[in-house]
Structure formats: C-alpha cells, structure tokens
Amino acid sequence: xxxxxxxxxxxxxxxxxxxxxxxxxxxxxxxxxxxxxxxxxxxxxxxxxxxxxxxxxxxxxxxxxxxxxxxxxxxxxxxxxxxxxxxxxxxxxxxxxxxxxxxxxxxxxxxxxx
Amino acid sequence: xxxxxxxxxxxxxxxxxxxxxxxxxxxxxxxxxxxxxxxxxxxxxxxxxxxxxxxxxxxxxxxxxxxxxxxxxxxxxxxxxxxxxxxxxxxxxxxxxxxxxxxxxxxxxxxxxx
DNA sequence: TAGTTTCCCATAGGGAAGCTATGGGAAAGA
DNA sequence: TCTTTCCCATAGCTTCCCTATGGGAAACTA
Numbered sequence: 001x002x003x004x005x006x007x008x009x010x011x012x013x014x015x016x017x018x019x020x021x022x023x024x025x026x027x028x029x030x031x032x033x034x035x036x037x038x039x040x041x042x043x044x045x046x047x048x049x050x051x052x053x054x055x056x057x058x059x060x061x062x063x064x065x066x067x068x069x070x071x072x073x074x075x076x077x078x079x080x081x082x083x084x085x086x087x088x089x090x091x092x093x094x095x096x097x098x099x100x101x102x103x104x105x106x107x108x109x110x111x112x113x114x
Numbered sequence: 115x116x117x118x119x120x121x122x123x124x125x126x127x128x129x130x131x132x133x134x135x136x137x138x139x140x141x142x143x144x145x146x147x148x149x150x151x152x153x154x155x156x157x158x159x160x161x162x163x164x165x166x167x168x169x170x171x172x173x174x175x176x177x178x179x180x181x182x183x184x185x186x187x188x189x190x191x192x193x194x195x196x197x198x199x200x201x202x203x204x205x206x207x208x209x210x211x212x213x214x215x216x217x218x219x220x221x222x223x224x225x226x227x228x
Numbered sequence: 229t230a231g232t233t234t235c236c237c238a239t240a241g242g243g244a245a246g247c248t249a250t251g252g253g254a255a256a257g258a
Numbered sequence: 259t260c261t262t263t264c265c266c267a268t269a270g271c272t273t274c275c276c277t278a279t280g281g282g283a284a285a286c287t288a
Contacts, residue, residue: 013127013128013129013130013217013221014127014128014129015127015128016127016221019221019225020221020224023224023225023227024224027227027228039224042223042224042227043220043221043223043224044220044223046216046217046219046220047217047220047221047224097225100221100225102160103127103160103161104218105160106157106158106160106161107127107130107133107134107157107161107214109156109157109158110134110137110138110153110156110157110161111133111137111211111214113137113141113156114141
C-alpha cells in the first residue's frame with residue numbers, strides 16, 4: 001500500500017469519534033470491543049473504529065467525566081471493562097449531536113450549491 | 115474566553131476544508147479572501163474560514179496539483195492571487211464529496227438509532 | 229494629507245485527535 | 259497443544275486546523 005492511504009480506508013472523521021461513542025453508550029453500558037462492533041454494525045460496515053483510536057478516546061472521556069468504567073466478566077466470560085454514560089456525558093452528547101447536524105447541514109449547503 | 119473554546123466557535127471540521135475550497139473553486143477562479151467569504155455566505159454564516167487555515171490549505175493544494183495560481187488585480191484593484199481548479203482537483207473534489215456523503219450518512223445512522 | 233479602515237497574502241508555533249504498530253493475557257475451540 | 263477469538267492498552271507519528279503575528283497597498287475620512 002502507498003503512504004497516502006489515509007483516504008483509501010473509510011475512517012472516522014476527526015471530532016466525531018467521541019460523538020459516536022457517546023451515542024453508542026446511550027443505549028446502555030458496554031465494553032470497548034462491543035462499542036467498536038456496534039458502531040461498525042449500525043453504520044452498515046462503513047465505519048471502522050481502530051482499537052488504537054478507541055481506547056485513547058475512552059481514556060480522554062474518562063478524564064473529562066463523560067463516562068465511568070467498571071470491570072465485569074463479559075458475555076463470553078472474558079475480562080472486560082464496561083463503560084457507562086454519566087449525566088455530564090449525556091449532556092455532552094446532546095451538544096455534539098446538535099453541533100454535528102448544524103455543521104453538516106452548512107457544509108451540505110456549500111456542496112450542493114451549483 | 116476560556117482555553118477550551120475550540121468547541122465554542124463554529125469551526126471547520128478537520129478534513130472538510132479542502133472539500134469546501136475545491137467546491138467553491140468549481141464555480142470559477144477566485145482569490146483566497148473571496149473563497150473565505152463565499153464559504154461564509156453559502157453556509158449562511160455558520161462556517162468561518164480563518165486566514166491561518168485557508169492559506170496553508172491552499173499551499174497544500176498547490177503542491178498536490180489540485181489548484182493553480184495566478185496574480186491578477188482584484189475587482190477592488192488590490193493585488194490578489196487567483197486560484198483555479200485543475201483537472202486533478204476536479205477529480206479530487208468528486209472523490210471527497212462522495213466520501214463525505216457516505217461517511218456523513220453512516221454517522222447519521224448511528225446517531226439516529228434509538 | 230495624515231490616519232484609519234478594508235482588502236489581501238503569508239508563515240510560525242502549537243495542540244488535538246486520529247492512525248499504525250506493538251504488546252499482552254485469558255477463554256474457547258480444534 | 260495450538261490457534262483463534264476476544265479484550266485491553268500504550269508509544270510514536272502525522273495531519274490539519276487554530277492563534278498569533280506580520281506586511282503591504284488601495285480607498286475612504288477627517
């Protein structure tokens with residue numbers, strides 16, 4: 001593969017990973033691996049969250065108080081760290097969703113102008 | 115203002131600035147200042163392109179061969195550098211537009227899942 | 229005509245956040 | 259026993275935008 005293939009794979013646009021994680025956790029506590037799978041599934045295989053992106057992002061969100069974490073065995077009986085949305089995280093989610101939609105709509109307007 | 119106000123202003127999401135510039139230039143050659151104004155206008159004042167973002171972006175696009183530049187006096191009789199889309203730039207625009215729409219739709223699916 | 233505003237270009241330095249590469253450990257299945 | 263699957267995590271790099279800064283020329287303004 002070439003060196004300029006940041007474009008060739010479908011990646012998460014910078015700034016939206018947090019939003020995706022927050023939204024995913026809104027449906028209940030989940031471990032990291034599960035979050036990645038769910039995003040992959042819900043996006044119909046378009047979005048792939050790399051583990052090297054996911055865990056640092058979760059760390060940042062822990063520090064900011066948007067999520068909390070607890071160790072529990074997973075459904076498959078592995079050691080797993082379950083993340084939950086905090087009240088602050090839920091608020092942040094709302095902010096990011098509306099910001100995303102506002103900016104996306106604005107870009108669409110530019111793009112769709114003939 | 116605080117120190118964490120990358121969020122407080124409406125900014126260009128990383129990765130989309132090129133797309134916006136390419137699309138803007140698709141309607142004809144334009145100087146940098148004009149590009150910024152047009153994006154601001156078309157987005158209904160939502161998007162603001164800072165000059166410290168714009169000119170480096172144009173440099174990158176020159177290097178990649180997506181645009182060419184020529185000096186001409188502007189409509190206001192100032193010295194101005196007019197940028198034009200190349201064939202390669204037009205192709206890149208198409209790629210980025212479809213990528214943007216694909217990824218945006220995917221994120222929307224995740225966001226809108228109850 | 230001196231001063232200010234508007235227009236227009238450009239770089240340096242810094243930070244945020246993604247990616248690749250890497251490493252590990254434990255359960256399950258072959 | 260060996261491989262696969264599941265699950266966590268860090269280090270180092272790169273890209274790309276922002277802030278801050280600087281300059282210069284036309285045009286308006288007092």
